[in-house]
Amino acid sequence: MVITTRFELGAPVDAAWAYLLDVQKIAHCVPGASLTEVVDDKTYVGKVEVKLGPIGLSYKGRIVIENTDPASHTVRIKAEGAETRGRGGASALVTAELAASEQGTSVVMNTDLAVSGVVAQFGRTGVMQEVAQRMAQRFASCVDQELKAATAAG
Incomplete structure (x- = not known):
């Protein structure tokens, strides 16, 4: 299943990137x-x-930044996890594209999600x-607030 989310960030595209x-x-x-662990700068x-x-479900897993393209402000992230009580698993391939907009930065995230189990x-x-x-709306709101605070702090 592919889930597409769009949101705006009130910061310039390079800062948001x-x-x-x-x-x-x-x-x-x-x-x-x-x-819980930083394996390296991409894992x-x-x-x-x-x-x-x-x-209520709890997953433990790994996130890998597979590809970044600073010129087009595009990133591809792979996430995989297993439900901690053995009730299934999930994997996602997330592609995010950032572009300059009137508000600062427009973000489009496409998530190809596969789940198994319950x-x-x-x-x-x-x-x-x-x-x-x-979840995407809460994520966007949090990132937007933090970016605005970081920009204001200089």
């Missing part, structure tokens, strides 16, 4: 997520807790899309 590539700075902006280990309808049933009902959109 640098900030979004700093996984250690933005990890806490992903609702329910935390970093991270962490966990994320998410509630889908009546079910959570797979929620993909058919639209619950996963709703949760993903809500």
Whole structure:
């Protein structure tokens, strides 16, 4: 399933690009997520807790920045994880494109998400899309606030 999210950031595209590539700075902006290990400058280990309808799930996994293109402000990230109670897994290939806009930076994220196990049933009902959109909105709001604060601080 492909989920597309769009949002605006109130900072210039170069500042937003640098900030979004700093996984250690933005990890806490992903609702329910935390970093547990930095393997190298492109590989991270962490966990994320998410509630889908009546079910709370906890995943542990790895994030790899597969490709960055500073000229086009495009990044591709692969994430894979297993549900901690053995109830399935998830993988995502996320491509984000940044572009200058009137507000500062326009971001388009395409997430190709595959899930297995108990959570797979929620993909058919639209619950996963709703949760993903809500998480993306919270992420965007957090990053926008932090970018504005960093820009104001100089």
